[in-house]
Amino acid sequence: MLAILVPLSGYLIVDHYGKNVVPIPRYYIPERVDTIVKNGKVSYDTVFHTIRDFHMTNQLGQKVSLKDLNDKVLVVDFFFTSCPSICPTLTKNLRLLQSAYVKNDTLLQILSFSVDPVRDSVDKLRKYAYDYKINPDNWWLLTGDKKEIYDLARHDFFVSVTEGDGGPDDFVHTEKIVLIDKNRNIRGYYNGLDTNDIKKLASDVATLYLEKERHRPGFLKFLKGLFSTTN
Known part of the structure; x- marks a missing residue:
């Protein structure tokens, strides 16, 4: 039920009240x-930071880039497979988020x-994904050039002050x-170890996807996409 109710409730709230009322x-x-x-x-118009394109390799060995993800809301974190401390909890919480949008x-x-x-x-990323039951359809574990990854972390996603x-x-x-919107602007930071923050993130994902804009999907189209995989 959570998989259906989170995005559906987000749509109804945003569509009914509009962005001037809904946070x-x-x-x-x-x-x-x-x-x-x-x-x-x-x-005057404030121009906000936009995430630049990048090229990485995912857990399936596929070469991927940001340009492959048009019209998707992005949730980004940084981890490593041998991490014994925060990464297992972080990954499990993101798995809950993925499950909420499985449909x-x-x-x-x-x-x-x-x-x-x-x-x-x-191979290590693929095993890690298997161990945590990660669906590669909408969750990529990425590896690539270390300098590029660290530059993205510091100067594009701003997750490190060092x-x-x-x-x-x-x-x-x-x-x-x-949290990154469809225009590649940063729209939120969350503590991946805090389940309350994960719940807020789940709600914010739906809100951003349905945020009123020129190409916002209609309600019937949204419902069609929502229930297309239920059978």
Whole structure:
């Protein structure tokens, strides 16, 4: 029931009340303010940070990039397969989130970047995914160039306040989960070890997906996608 009620209730709330009443996840990391002149009137528009494209390899050995995920809300975390502390709990909580959207897996994409990509080979990621019953349809465990992953963590997702060169002695370890909207803006940070934060994240995913915009799906189309895999 949770798999159906979370996105459905999110749709009904957003559709009925509109974004002026329903709490919409705010934007993070403003980068500049543009001046707009139209019909002699001056207005200002804040431009927020946008996640850049990247190229990684997932647990199936597939080469993937951000461009493969158009029109999906993204949930991002950083982990490593041999982590004995926070990662097992973090992964289990994300598994609960994935289960909540199992009937509509085209809505959400979870991306887990390995912070130990040298040791976390495709085979290790695949075994880790099997052990935690991770569905690869909408959850990728990613490995790739360590410097690129660490640069993404620090300067795109902003989950670490430390600086480093991505070398052998550099290390990023965080319980933060990042919510990214369909326009690739950061819309939330959550404690991946806190089940209350995971519940809020589940609700915010639905809200962002159904956030009123020019190409927002209609209610019947949403329901069709929601129940298409129930049989």
